[in-house]
Amino acid sequence: MKFFIDTANLEQIKEAQSLGVLDGVTTNPSLMAKEGITGHDNILKHYVDICALVDGDVSAEVIATDVAGMIKEGEALAKLHEQIVVKIPMIKDGIKAIKYFSDRGIRTNCTLVFSSGQALLAAKAGATYVSPFIGRLDDISTDGLNLIAEIRLIYDNYGFQTQILAASVRHTMHILDCAKIGADVMTGPLSSIEGLLKHPLTDIGLAKFLEDYNKGN
Secondary structure, three states: EEEEOOOHHHHHHHHHHHOOOOOEOOOHHHHHHOOOOOHHHHHHHHHHHHHHHHOOOOEEEOOOOOOOHHHHHHHHHHHHOOOEEEEEEHHHHHHHHHHHHHHHHOOOOEEEOHHHHHHHHHHOOOOOOEEHHHHHHOOOOHHHHHHHHHHHHHHHHHOOOEEEEEEOOOHHHHHHHHHOOOEEEEEEEEHHHHHOOHHHHHHHHHHHHHHHHHHOO
């Protein structure tokens, strides 16, 4: 399972990278704005700065909602850096854009996916990644994990190579549940990844080891 961090914060990306388990980054205009990154040129520069920090894929989102606009933006984003994956919304024109990019070897991440039918269309169009938003489904009392399971079944039935990127991951149990179901990738905050480190018995055991060691010194 690949671990992506969902942020535009360079310090958090550096910290995740330092763990040695980071495989990529996802971000969006809202996360950019949260870090005070606004303006077209500044956003593009920030994408390049992120690419310089990590070894894996970096999803960069288009703003346009029409196919011509998405193609123009996506081609410009793809030229920024070889690690860039063009993030396209799950809308009719988005599927057309994904097909256009797929035919030209430009990698894509189909975002804002909330149904297995949407995920099927994205895979048919040739998306590299599909991003079902499990946390947002949970927010409206719908089982986001069940969506991951449905997409996994459909993709396995037909051998689709599109990777399931579990997005809107909110906490550590989301990561573990997605791993059990077979999501290819998860993306979430640094806190959800670091949460995997924690267990009270580890803390108690380490404290005991140190206590016993210090008795002889």
